[in-house]
Every structure is written in C-alpha cells, then in structure tokens.
Amino acid sequence: MARTNARITASVYTSHVPAIGAAIDHGKTGEPYWQPVFKGYEFSKRWMKDNTPDVILLVYNDHASAFSLELIPTFAIGCAAEFAPADEGYGARPVPQVIGHAELAAHVAQSVIQEDFDLTIVNRMDVDHGLTVPLSLLCGQPQVWPCRVIPFAVNVVQYPPPSGRRCFMLGQAIRRAVESYDEPLRVQVWGTGGMSHQLQGPRAGLINREFDNAFLDRLIADPERLSKMPHIDYVREAGSEGIELVMWLIARGAMADVAGGAKPTVVHRFYHVPASNTAVGHLILENKP
Amino acid sequence: MALAKPYLDIPGTTIFDADQSRKGYHLNQFCMSLMKAGNRARFKADERAYLDEWPMSEEQKQAVLARDLNRCIALGGNIYFLAKIGATDGRSFQQMAGSMTGMSEQEYRDMMIKGGRPIEGNRFVGEQRMAGK
Numbered sequence: 084m085a086r087t088n089a090r091i092t093a094s095v096y097t098s099h100v101p102a103i104g105a106a107i108d109h110g111k112t113g114e115p116y117w118q119p120v121f122k123g124y125e126f127s128k129r130w131m132k133d134n135t136p137d138v139i140l141l142v143y144n145d146h147a148s149a150f151s152l153e154l155i156p157t158f159a160i161g162c163a164a165e166f167a168p169a170d171e172g173y174g175a176r177p178v179p180q181v182i183g184h185a186e187l188a189a190h191v192a193q194s195v196i197q198e199d200f201d202l203t204i205v206n207r208m209d210v211d212h213g214l215t216v217p218l219s220l221l222c223g224q225p226q227v228w229p230c231r232v233i234p235f236a237v238n239v240v241q242y243p244p245p246s247g248r249r250c251f252m253l254g255q256a257i258r259r260a261v262e263s264y265d266e267p268l269r270v271q272v273w274g275t276g277g278m279s280h281q282l283q284g285p286r287a288g289l290i291n292r293e294f295d296n297a298f299l300d301r302l303i304a305d306p307e308r309l310s311k312m313p314h315i316d317y318v319r320e321a322g323s324e325g326i327e328l329v330m331w332l333i334a335r336g337a338m339a340d341v342a343g344g345a346k347p348t349v350v351h352r353f354y355h356v357p358a359s360n361t362a363v364g365h366l367i368l369e370n371k372p
Numbered sequence: 373m374a375l376a377k378p379y380l381d382i383p384g385t386t387i388f389d390a391d392q393s394r395k396g397y398h399l400n401q402f403c404m405s406l407m408k409a410g411n412r413a414r415f416k417a418d419e420r421a422y423l424d425e426w427p428m429s430e431e432q433k434q435a436v437l438a439r440d441l442n443r444c445i446a447l448g449g450n451i452y453f454l455a456k457i458g459a460t461d462g463r464s465f466q467q468m469a470g471s472m473t474g475m476s477e478q479e480y481r482d483m484m485i486k487g488g489r490p491i492e493g494n495r496f497v498g499e500q501r502m503a504g505k
Binding site for chain 2: 101102116147148151152169170174240241243279281282283284285287288289290291292293294318320322323324356357359360
C-alpha cells in the first residue's frame with residue numbers, strides 16, 4: 084500500500100560555524116586550513132543529492148539576528164512562505180531565499196502545542212548563519228535550495244536554554260506530528276550548532292575532543308540517557324557556547340527507534356578541530372525504510 | 373530568591389543569564405542596531421555621538437569605544453550582540469574571541485590549530501591553566 088502520510092527519513096547533525104559560511108562564500112574551501120573541514124562533508128553532499136527530502140525541519144539558534152533582547156522565544160517555528168538570509172553585520176550571505184513549508188509548519192505547531200510544547204509561531208523572520216551554513220555544507224552553492232525548509236529556532240543566547248530532556252521530548256512530539264500529516268512527504272530533521280566551543284572571556288578557544296566524541300557516541304547509542312545531562316556539564320565541559328548541543332537532541336528525539344522502531348543507520352560521522360573557534364562535528368542517521 | 377548560578381566557578385567565563393541580560397539591555401540593543409548598514413555608517417562617522425543616543429552607562433560606552441570585550445561582557449554584553457561591533461570594524465569572530473584571552477592574534481590562531489584550549493585545568497576556578505600554557 085502506498086504511504087499516504089509524511090515520514091521522517093533521516094536526521095542530520097552539524098556545527099554551523101559562521102566562518103565556514105564565509106569560506107564558502109569567498110571561495111576559500113580549497114585552502115589548506117579549510118580543506119579538512121570540507122572533506123568531511125563530501126560524502127554528505129553526495130548523500131544529500133541521492134536522498135533529497137521534500138522538507139527539512141532545521142533546528143538552529145538565532146544569534147541575535149532575528150531576535151534581539153526584546154523577545155526571546157525558547158522555541159520558535161517559522162510558518163512563513165519564505166525567509167530571507169539575515170545581514171549579521173557583514174552584509175547578508177549570498178545564498179538563496181529559504182522557501183518554507185507553511186502547511187506542514189502550521190501542522191507541526193498545532194500538534195506539538197497541544198502536546199504541551201509552547202512554541203512561538205513566527206510569520207516573519209530573517210535566518211542567519213545558524214540555518215544557512217548547514218544548508219551550504221550539505222547542498223553546496225545552488226541557485227535555489229533543493230527542498231523546502233522549516234526554520235525551528237531555539238534560544239541558546241540567554242541562559243537557560245531548554246534542557247536536553249525537553250529538547251529530546253520535543254523531538255518525539257515533532258515525529259508524531261510529522262507522521263500525522265496526510266501527505267506523503269519525506270522529511271528530515273536537522274540538529275545544528277556545537278560542538279565544543281567558547282567564544283567569550285579568557286577561556287575562549289576551549290575545545291574538548293573527548294567530550295565531543297563521547298557525545299557523538301551517546302547520541303547514537305543512548306540518547307535517552309544523554310538527554311538527562313544537565314546544562315552545567317555542557318557549559319563546563321564543552322564551553323559556554325557548546326551548550327548549543329542540546330539542539331541535536333531535538334533531531335535525535337524525532338528518530339524512529341526512540342518510539343520503539345528500528346535503530347537508525349549511521350551513514351556518516353565526522354569530527355575535526357578547528358573551524359575558527361570551534362570543534363566541527365557531523366552525523367547522518369537514517370531511519371530504516 | 374536569587375537566581376541559582378551553578379556556573380560561577382567556571383574560570384574565565386560569564387554566563388549570559390537574566391541578571392547580565394538586564395544589566396546589558398541597552399548595550400546589547402545598541403549592538404543590535406548595527407545590523408543596519410545605515411546605522412553602521414553613522415556609528416563609524418562619530419562613535420561617541422552614536423553611543424550617546426543610547427541610555428547606556430558611561431562605563432559601557434567607554435568599554436565599547438575601547439573595544440574592550442571582556443569589560444563589555446562584565447557590564448552585561450553578550451558575545452553574539454557584541455559581534456556586531458566586530459563586524460562593523462571588519463574583524464572576524466576569531467579575532468574577537470582571541471582579543472579576550474590576552475593572547476596575540478597569531479598565538480590564539482596557533483592554539484586553535486593545535487587543537488584549542490585544553491579542558492584540563494580549565495574546569496574550575498583555582499585550577500586555571502589559561503592560554504593553554
């Protein structure tokens with residue numbers, strides 16, 4: 084019987100370092116400094132071509148671009164038809180407009196709000212490097228992005244961000260919402276940010292390779308337990324900005340095994356230090372068809 | 373009741389919590405205004421005059437004029453907002469982050485290439501091993 088509802092086919096995890104976007108935009112990807120970073124995404128670009136979804140629900144954090152201190156939503160879902168790349172102070176990145184999926188976004192919002200997750204609905208929002216750098220890494224430099232994208236912004240700027248636990252549970256609610264959408268869409272959920280990095284104060288430049296690799300191991304094998312890790316462990320071990328990693332748990336929570344399905348296939352794993360101030364981590368997990 | 377702050381014993385780190393956010397509101401909103409090209413031009417033309425349009429403390433204004441990011445952060449600034457000043461100056465995020473560590477730009481860049489600042493000795497105040505030495 085033909086599938087009639089939407090389903091989550093895979094989840095993708097990646098850092099979203101702004102300097103990576105700048106390297107792509109300024110044609111520096113072949114430089115010795117950047118080569119090892121982009122080499123880690125060569126497989127991913129091919130995989131993305133072969134497994135282009137209809138929609139990506141892209142979890143990221145806004146870096147004081149769309150949201151100032153006037154308004155700090157913990158979870159915000161972009162329900163607009165399109166989203167412009169933000170001018171973060173250097174001029175907007177020369178990347179395509181992001182085309183949303185207003186119907187699916189509205190459906191996800193309606194479903195998860197009724198499951199007690201109080202999302203903020205956003206109908207106008209520019210999207211910054213947190214969202215566009217992952218797209219560039221996986222899709223290259225196309226004239227138009229290969230699929231629709233629903234921006235899903237998480238506050239990690241003002242402490243406290245949502246707990247890992249909350250993020251993990253939200254991912255599960257997102258999966259249920261997607262699977263109850265009555266159109267046979269292939270949906271990917273992406274979790275972005277991290278890995279270890281600290282951008283401020285005398286401790287800036289902190290990298291914790293051991294923590295990062297253990298995080299990747301645990302995210303794959305035992306996300307339930309990982310989701311219970313408290314904020315302080317992220318901040319102390321992975322740096323003040325390493326706390327972005329809670330967002331990866333939203334994507335992980337949306338995978339089938341969390342709801343009793345088959346374990347996902349790890350189709351790609353990559354780790355490299357550094358990209359600017361940051362440890363780059365990247366994973367692709369596929370649900371069994 | 374005061375906010376619980378389990379992170380105060382992390383060395384060289386200021387967590388941007390509600391207290392910092394309140395203290396730095398106007399400083400950060402000033403930074404936010406630099407997202408617009410027209411405002412960047414006005415700020416560059418006369419920094420002091422532009423800052424005087426904002427209800428910031430004199431200390432905050434001086435910290436911005438001096439580009440002292442550690443001071444800005446102590447006064448409630450958040451790095452993602454402060455980064456707009458760096459962008460206006462044409463500085464990279466790495467240059468900004470490095471400027472807070474007491475290292476030269478080259479030393480900081482080299483530290484990152486060698487794997488970054490190690491976690492050992494940098495978890496708790498009192499066991500500091502700053503600058504990866």
